[in-house]
Amino acid sequence: MEQKWLFVISPKTKLIDLNLKEVWQYRDLLMLFVKRDVITLYKQTILGPLWYLIQPLFTSIIFTLVFNNVAGIQTGGIPPFLFNLAGITIWNYFKECLTATSDTFKKNEQIFGKVYFPRIIMPMSIVVSNLLKFGIQILVFIAFYIYFITTGHDLIVSKYIFLFPVLVLCMGMLGLGLGMIISSMVTKYRDLTFLVSFGVQLLMYISLVVLPLSLFQEKGFEWAVKYNPMAYIVESGRFMILNEGSVSQFGVIYTSIFSIAVLLLGIVIFNKTEKTFIDTI
Amino acid sequence: MKDDIILKVENVSKQYRLGTIGTGTISHDFNRFLARIRGKEDPYLKIGETNDRSSKGKSEYVWALKDINFEVKRGEILGIIGKNGAGKSTLLKILSKVTGPTTGSIKSRGRIASLLEVGTGFHPEMTGKENIFLNGAILGMTKKEISSKLNEIVEFSGCERYIDTPVKRYSSGMKVRLAFAVAAFLEPDILVVDEVLAVGDAEFQKKAIGKMKDISSQGGRTVLFVSHDMNAIKSLCSRLVILKNGTIKFVGAVEQGIQNYLYTSENFNARTFIKNDIQIVSATIGVSSSSQEVIEVFKPLDIYVKLSFKKEIPSDFKMELFFNDLFGQPISTVSSWLNSMAITPKNSELNVHIKLLNGLSFNEGEYSISLRTFTSVTTDFEDVLQFSVINSKYTGYKFPLKPIHGKVYLPNTWEVK
Numbered sequence: 001m002e003q004k005w006l007f008v009i010s011p012k013t014k015l016i017d018l019n020l021k022e023v024w025q026y027r028d029l030l031m032l033f034v035k036r037d038v039i040t041l042y043k044q045t046i047l048g049p050l051w052y053l054i055q056p057l058f059t060s061i062i063f064t065l066v067f068n069n070v071a072g073i074q075t076g077g078i079p080p081f082l083f084n085l086a087g088i089t090i091w092n093y094f095k096e097c098l099t100a101t102s103d104t105f106k107k108n109e110q111i112f113g114k115v116y117f118p119r120i121i122m123p124m125s126i127v128v129s130n131l132l133k134f135g136i137q138i139l140v141f142i143a144f145y146i147y148f149i150t151t152g153h154d155l156i157v158s159k160y161i162f163l164f165p166v167l168v169l170c171m172g173m174l175g176l177g178l179g180m181i182i183s184s185m186v187t188k189y190r191d192l193t194f195l196v197s198f199g200v201q202l203l204m205y206i207s208l209v210v211l212p213l214s215l216f217q218e219k220g221f222e223w224a225v226k227y228n229p230m231a232y233i234v235e236s237g238r239f240m241i242l243n244e245g246s247v248s249q250f251g252v253i254y255t256s257i258f259s260i261a262v263l264l265l266g267i268v269i270f271n272k273t274e275k276t277f278i279d280t281i
Numbered sequence: 282m283k284d285d286i287i288l289k290v291e292n293v294s295k296q297y298r299l300g301t302i303g304t305g306t307i308s309h310d311f312n313r314f315l316a317r318i319r320g321k322e323d324p325y326l327k328i329g330e331t332n333d334r335s336s337k338g339k340s341e342y343v344w345a346l347k348d349i350n351f352e353v354k355r356g357e358i359l360g361i362i363g364k365n366g367a368g369k370s371t372l373l374k375i376l377s378k379v380t381g382p383t384t385g386s387i388k389s390r391g392r393i394a395s396l397l398e399v400g401t402g403f404h405p406e407m408t409g410k411e412n413i414f415l416n417g418a419i420l421g422m423t424k425k426e427i428s429s430k431l432n433e434i435v436e437f438s439g440c441e442r443y444i445d446t447p448v449k450r451y452s453s454g455m456k457v458r459l460a461f462a463v464a465a466f467l468e469p470d471i472l473v474v475d476e477v478l479a480v481g482d483a484e485f486q487k488k489a490i491g492k493m494k495d496i497s498s499q500g501g502r503t504v505l506f507v508s509h510d511m512n513a514i515k516s517l518c519s520r521l522v523i524l525k526n527g528t529i530k531f532v533g534a535v536e537q538g539i540q541n542y543l544y545t546s547e548n549f550n551a552r553t554f555i556k557n558d559i560q561i562v563s564a565t566i567g568v569s570s571s572s573q574e575v576i577e578v579f580k581p582l583d584i585y586v587k588l589s590f591k592k593e594i595p596s597d598f599k600m601e602l603f604f605n606d607l608f609g610q611p612i613s614t615v616s617s618w619l620n621s622m623a624i625t626p627k628n629s630e631l632n633v634h635i636k637l638l639n640g641l642s643f644n645e646g647e648y649s650i651s652l653r654t655f656t657s658v659t660t661d662f663e664d665v666l667q668f669s670v671i672n673s674k675y676t677g678y679k680f681p682l683k684p685i686h687g688k689v690y691l692p693n694t695w696e697v698k
Contacts (some may be wrong), residue, residue: 005289009378010386029418036415040406111402115395115419116378275381 021203023118038132052136056092060085067113067210069103075212076244078155079148083242087209089141090237093134094230095200100126101179102196105187105277112277119274120267129170134168145241158243160236167237173259174229177266184273208234213245229255287503288376288471293385295346297369336566344550345371346527349385358497358504360518361536362511367524369507376505383591391470391503392577394420394508405449409440409459412448423426430466437492437499438462439485458485465492472496477549483683490517510646511539511575512681539575554652557660558591562630563654564665576641576668578690579675582634586652590626598624599655602635607647618655642690643670644682 007266042048060081068072068080099202101123103114149155186192207230208216216222225231232251240244302496339553346368353359353379363369374380376387377395400536403412413434427434435441438458443451451459464472474493490513496502508514514521514535521538522530533539554561565585584602601616615635617624624631629640647669652662672681676690 005388006390006392008386008388009375009382011383026418026421026424028422028424032415032418032424036404036407036411039411040404113374113421114377115378115402116393117419168305179379255543 010273011030019118021121023124024135026117026121029117030121030125030128033121034129034132037125037129038111042271049136051108053140055139056088056140059088063088063210073211073215076214078242078244079153081239082144082148082155083212083244084210085141085144086238086241087234089095089134090167090171090234091204091207091209091230092137092170093130094175094233096130097127097132097172097175098179098182099196099200100130101176101181102186103193104183105181105273106183107192120180120270123176123183123270125181127176129251131168141241156243158240161240164237164240167233167240170229170255170259171233173263174233177259177262177264180266180270181262184269184277185278187273203228207231208238227254231260285355286352287355288390288393289388290349290351291386291388291590293346293349293372293375293382293387294344295375295380296342296383297345298342301391303609308668344413344527346375346382349450349524349529351522351529351532353503353505354471355391355503356497356501357520358493358506358518360514360520360521361505361507361524362509362514362538363524366526367522368477371527372524373473373505373507377473388599393471393473394464394467395473395475403448403456403460406447409444409446409451410435413459414464416460417467420467421469422467424514427449434462434466437465437488449488454482454485455630457577461485461489465489465496468500470507473505474505486513493517511669515539550608554662554665556662557656557658559654559656559660560589561662561665562587562589564650564652566650566666566668572666574668574685576670577675578640578645578670579642579672579673579692580640582637582640583698584633584636584637584650586633588626588631588633588654590629590631592628594656597623597655598626598631600624600633601653602641603653604641605651606643606688608670611646612643640675641670642692644684644686644688645671646684 042051045051047054063084064080068075068084073080084245104119104123104126145155182192182196205211206224206228208225213222213225213231214237216225232248232255234246236247236251239247318378323584334623349368349372351612361369361372371380373395377393402416404415407415410431412429413431414424418424435444438455438461440451440455440459443455448456448459460648464474472493493504493506494517497504504517506514506518520536521531521535522529523538563585565572565589566576566582568580569583570585586600586602599616599618601614603611604613604615605611624633647667649664649668650666652665654660654662677694678690682690
């Protein structure tokens with residue numbers, strides 16, 4: 001006689017409670033959040049989306065000046081500027097994903113406190129909208145790439161370039177997973193926000209963004225980067241586009257497993273938090 | 282199906298922690314964790330106390346809601362009322378899945394969408410139209426559904442002229458209009474509305490209430506309506522839930538609920554009024570010595586005030602009661618010295634009974650009473666009693682006064698020759 005209930009709200013949580021069907025129902029919301037992020041980010045700025053380009057360009061210029069010209073770091077046969085730009089472009093995507101998603105709960109407290117929708121939509125939309133930004137920066141990189149070829153530099157793309165999307169996927173998963181873990185913990189312990197902002201900066205130096213892997217190996221500091229999945233991603237990414245550096249089998253497997261594990265852990269923790277975070281934030 | 286139950290709330294309780302959450306949390310979390318791995322109950326669930334805002338409790342944890350049980354039928358408009366802090370918003374938050382209950386469960390046969398506050402999820406930089414899409418999607422609509430209803434939504438909101446302007450340029454009333462319009466066309470099985478209408482103007486409130494009636498009568502959908510506005514509740518709801526300090530005080534017919542509960546509530550503030558050696562021990566306004574929170578226009582009333590004195594009082598003691606509106610402006614005053622009533626307190630206590638023979642003639646709204654005493658000094662007690670006045674059949678008016686018409690009813694008859 002008892003009809004089936006459409007859903008039940010109860011305090012018990014399953015370990016993995018990711019309702020993919022529900023997330024799919026809200027796919028339009030995901031796209032609208034992406035649209036919102038893109039069109040509102042640079043509203044009321046003069047340079048608008050040009051900021052997407054200025055950030056990596058200026059960082060590359062400064063890095064080239066400091067690390068390559070002053071400190072004299074060698075980048076193989078690759079122009080240092082291009083070497084840095086490649087590293088920074090790749091690194092930026094991870095960084096943006098991580099820092100933006102790690103703020104999810106705190107930043108959206110207002111809206112999360114009023115309506116329900118699958119919370120995971122929010123960090124997912126951040127990863128997607130950063131993908132657009134990443135795409136623009138890749139275009140800039142290609143422009144410089146062509147420029148350097150026409151000015152007589154000998155540049156070739158690795159045959160592994162077709163694996164580049166896999167790399168981006170790994171970064172997305174890593175950024176999303178870590179970001180979700182951190183954002184879940186920030187709801188209770190605000191300390192983590194400080195940790196993220198300077199932790200990411202420090203992490204960059206051991207992620208081979210400015211220094212090539214060969215230099216770490218040469219000086220006997222390989223251990224510093226060996227277990228950092230981002231180091232592998234940046235190094236292999238640069239290998240794919242510039243054919244400079246190396247890809248190790250261990251690195252590829254390690255990075256893939258690590259990314260998937262972090263993403264799963266992130267989903268579990270995020271799900272556990274989303275039910276009650278509004279009471280603790 | 283007439284008795285189709287669409288929503289069932291079973292033993293729902295919600296616990297909150299008081300004070301700032303800071304250094305204590307890690308140790309509490311750790312204790313919880315220890316209890317859980319030993320298979321015991323959460324140690325902090327026991328010590329909660331009922332939620333009475335004004336009284337000081339020992340425990341750091343309170344029950345914002347405790348053992349809430351009720352059912353809602355399909356197509357019903359259920360009103361939820363209660364004082365500030367009674368647990369209304371917490372209940373709605375649990376219903377709309379914003380936060381989980383501590384214990385208990387809610388079973389639903391329909392999609393719940395909530396319209397909890399002004400412009401939830403509006404992005405100030407985006408235009409009205411963009412925000413309709415965003416807000417609709419947040420509430421669970423697909424892009425296609427929104428597109429098909431866009432014209433209706435814009436028309437209902439009455440913001441056509443501004444629809445391509447960023448929402449940050451909107452007035453707060455326009456934001457509510459837009460937000461309500463989106464939610465009203467959302468067609469959820471259960472719509473939750475929380476005191477949003479207060480911001481809109483009279484015309485829009487009427488429109489919104491009409492729309493809610495349509496939603497339930499024609500669409501067969503259910504509305505949960507939270508409000509402090511007794512008239513809206515009376516005209517809209519078929520059943521009523523009254524919350525007090527986190528527990529249910531009443532579930533049933535609207536008229537009966539308002540009669541039983543609101544007309545017999547204890548509305549003398551628990552905080553004590555002591556000043557210049559004078560204390561107000563108790564004060565009531567209502568029929569005989571019962572105290573009311575809602576008072577009908579022109580219904581004869583009794584006011585009882587009990588004062589006690591720490592020192593001896595002069596024989597020419599005088600006192601006044603000011604009836605103030607929401608802005609603290611006195612609408613009228615009753616006074617012992619304007620009536621040349623000599624008061625001679627016996628012992629150290631004084632019981633005063635004032636009869637308002639024709640009741641209050643005030644227009645609908647919120648009012649409060651302040652007390653002033655004259656001994657050797659003048660002593661003012663602000664907001665001793667608070668109540669709202671609602672329309673009644675005694676006014677002789679066929680339609681209730683609107684705020685633009687003024688502040689008091691004038692009993693009148695007309696003769697045209």
